[in-house]
Amino acid sequence: MANERRRFVRFQLKTPTYAALGHNFDKVGKVKDISVDGFAFEYISDQTSVGAMTQADLLLVDEDIHLSKVPCTVAYEHDLRKHDTLRRFGRPLVTRRCGVKFGNLEENQRTQLEHLITKHTLGPLP
Numbered sequence: 001m002a003n004e005r006r007r008f009v010r011f012q013l014k015t016p017t018y019a020a021l022g023h024n025f026d027k028v029g030k031v032k033d034i035s036v037d038g039f040a041f042e043y044i045s046d047q048t049s050v051g052a053m054t055q056a057d058l059l060l061v062d063e064d065i066h067l068s069k070v071p072c073t074v075a076y077e078h079d080l081r082k083h084d085t086l087r088r089f090g091r092p093l094v095t096r097r098c099g100v101k102f103g104n105l106e107e108n109q110r111t112q113l114e115h116l117i118t119k120h121t122l123g124p125l126p
Contacts, residue, residue: 008035011121016061019043021074021100022054029098031058033125034117038072038101042080044093056100060120067112071103 010033017031019041029043039058054074058067076099082092105113 008037010035010040010125011117011123012125013120014122015063015120017116017120018059018061019100020057020059021072021098022056025057027098032097034113034121036102036113036117038075038099040097040099042095042097044095053103058116060116063120065112065116065120067109067116070105070109072100073103075099075101 012033013031017034019027019029019031019039021027021041021043027043027045029041031039031041033040054072055069056067056072058070059065077096080095080097082094102113
């Protein structure tokens with residue numbers, strides 16, 4: 001069994017939540033889990049950006065919650081599955097899972113994040 005390095009409990013979302021990563025929303029995908037320290041999401045792309053300082057927007061579908069321009073760093077990315085028939089500029093597209101660590105949140109961002117975790121999750125993940 002691998003050692004768990006996370007310090008904060010991750011939560012499964014009950015409300016569909018999407019992330020747009022990057023200043024130009026370079027990566028958009030569905031959030032898989034979230035904690036007070038960051039989140040993981042899946043997206044389809046042909047590029048990676050581990051270690052890059054960036055920002056993210058989090059949007060809850062059917063809710064009036066939008067965390068905007070949240071400072072963050074890409075902690076990890078790994079391929080989940082390759083789509084041989086989907087290509088961009090000759091390169092195959094890949095579904096990737098990306099872990100994102102939050103940077104210094106503003107007070108309103110921290111409050112929205114706490115509300116999201118309290119009201120829109122199913123509970124802690126094992």
